[in-house]
Amino acid sequence: MARSDVSGRPSTALRRVLLPLALAQFICSFAGSNMNVMINDISTDLDTTVQGVQVAITLFLLVMAALMIPGGKLTERYGRKRCFVVGLTVYGVGALLSAVSPGLGTLILGNSILEGVGTALLIPPVYILTTLLFTEVTSRARAFGAISAMGGVGAAAGPLIGGLITSAISWRAAFVFQAxxxxVIVLLSRNITDPLPANPEKPFDTVGATLSAVGLVLVVLGILAADNNAWLMVGLLVAGGLVLVWFFLWIRARERAGKEALLSIRLFHNRTSNLGLVTQNIQWLMLLGVSFTVAAYLQAVRGYDAIQTGVIFTAATVGLLLSSLGAERFAKRRAQRTLIMLGFVVTIAGVGVLIAMVGGSSSPWAFAPGLFLIGFGLGGMLTPSVNVVQSSFGDELQGEISGLSRSVSNLGSSLGTAIAGTILVAGLTEHAEAAALVVLAAVGVLGLVAAALLPRRHAEPAATTA
Structure with a gap:
């Protein structure tokens, strides 16, 4: 397969491979945000509450986060393309089941469980295959940029597309759209060739996978429990923290004993990668947190329907598209560290503008400037953060770092929805919306600090050497 031309642009064959990979990231990110505009429709149709729908949304994001690391590891044993196709199939079945669900329980099974499991299987191969197939530095950076941009656009445009489909047909049709x-992705994936053979004999760390999943689940459930029982919240958070410590000790002991561990301890010894993972987590936390906060407020407080809510989110989509399309040009002029820092500054400023303008006006247009800035800021730093993390390790660790990276990002998504939802459910008012946005902005400041601590000079984007 031809790799790239002299300009570093991917060959025609590689561009055909990139399309299904980018579309896969788009639809998974879309699934994480499009339900936000269906809260009223789903809760009415399924005879449940806003909190019930929030639980379904958060569980979907949580299942992805909990299983993404094991999903990345399984690609080595069963092959990257096979895991990709199996993940797509499981996801598609979950989408169809969600479309015909008679109650919240079936919706959780289809959307939260099956779609979540499918995503955890298919997303790690997206990033591993991109790293292995796009061997030229410039073409690989472009490929990561396209995939990250599609992920961001999917999350930002989810409310608009979901709102259009829900208003024109029904919320169930949005799941048919996903299927x-x-x-289409399954058909397009026929062009993909796995560059490395699978190793069926490779051991799988079942205990490590269980500990990592249980720890992440307990942490997010602790946040969800905050509005019901403070002691339960503390108990779950402490238990989750202890399980994650146990997980770390377990994989360290296995590695020292020369056994296969779920993750290599080397992944946590790279300061640049660790800081990059923090920025990834907070970026997705802010994106999904703001999306859920604004969508819930518009529907529950202002009484907007799905299409009105979706249209308002167009500002964020436009902002994210503009900065994503300019990502390659920005990267030539500024260091990745600078782009990530500027992204956080613009995003935090956008949250401030959103709070100020919405609080002083009843017009739906008051949401546009703040959402545009939030989208523009996030779109400008999603790709640099991915490149910082992926380029910190060689090809031999791409399966593990891809799983860890996607897990951290999806954990951020679930935390954003859980934190925002917990504050909002306590009292769906304009003050609750402002409080949720202030908390999200405060977390964004932590992301800015992490970005500032990144080295001023870093390896070229998506380099293949550690």
Whole structure:
């Protein structure tokens, strides 16, 4: 397969491979945000509450985060393309089941569980295959940029597309839309060739996978429990923290004993990668947190329907598209560290503008400037953060770092929805919306600090050497 031309642009064959990979990231990110505009429709149709729908949304994001690391590891044993196709199939079945769900329980099974499991299987191969197939530095950076941009656009445009489909047909049709896109991706994936053979004999760390999943689940459930029982919240958070410490000790002991561990301890010894993972987590926390906060407020407080809510989010989509399309040009002029820092500054400023303008006006247009800035800021730093992390390790660790990276990002998504939802459910008012946004902005400041601690000079984007 031809790799790239002299300009570093991917060959035609590689561009055909990139399309299904980018579409896969788009639809998974879309699934994480499009339900936000269906809160009223779903809760009415399924005879449940806003909190019930929030639980379904958060569980979907949580299942992804909890299983992404094991999903990345399984690619080595069963092959990257096979895991990709199996993940797509499981996701498609979950989408169809969600479309016909008679109650919240079936919706959680289809959307939260099956779609979550499918995503955890298919997303790590997206990043591993990109790293292995796009061997030229410039073409690989472009590929990561396209995939990250599609992920960001999917999350930002999810409310608009979901709102249009819900208003024109029903919320169930939005899940049929997902299934149709999955079918297209499966057909397009025939062009993908796995560059490395699978190793069926490779051991799998079942105990490590269980500990990592249980620890992450307990942490997010602790946040979800905050509005019901403070002691339960503390108990779950402490238990989750202890399980994650146990997980770290377990994989360290296995590695020292010369056994296969779920993750290599080397992944946590790279300061640049660790800081990059923090920025990834907070970026997705802010994106999904703001999306859930604004969507819930518009529907529950202002009484907007799905299409009105979706249209308001167009500002964020436009902002994210503009900065994503300019990502390659920005990267030539500024260091990745600078782009990530500027992204956080613009995003935090956008949250401030959103609070100030919405609080002083009843017009739906008051949401546009703040959402535009939030989208523009996030779009400008999603790709640099991915490149910082992926380029910190060689090809031999791409399966593990891809799983860890996606897990951290999806954990951020679930935390954003859980934190925002917990504050909002306590009292769906304008003050609750402002409080949720202030908390999200404060977390964004932590992301800015992490970005500032990144080295001023770093390896070229997506380099293959550690």
């Amino acid at each position: 149709l896109v999955i079918a």
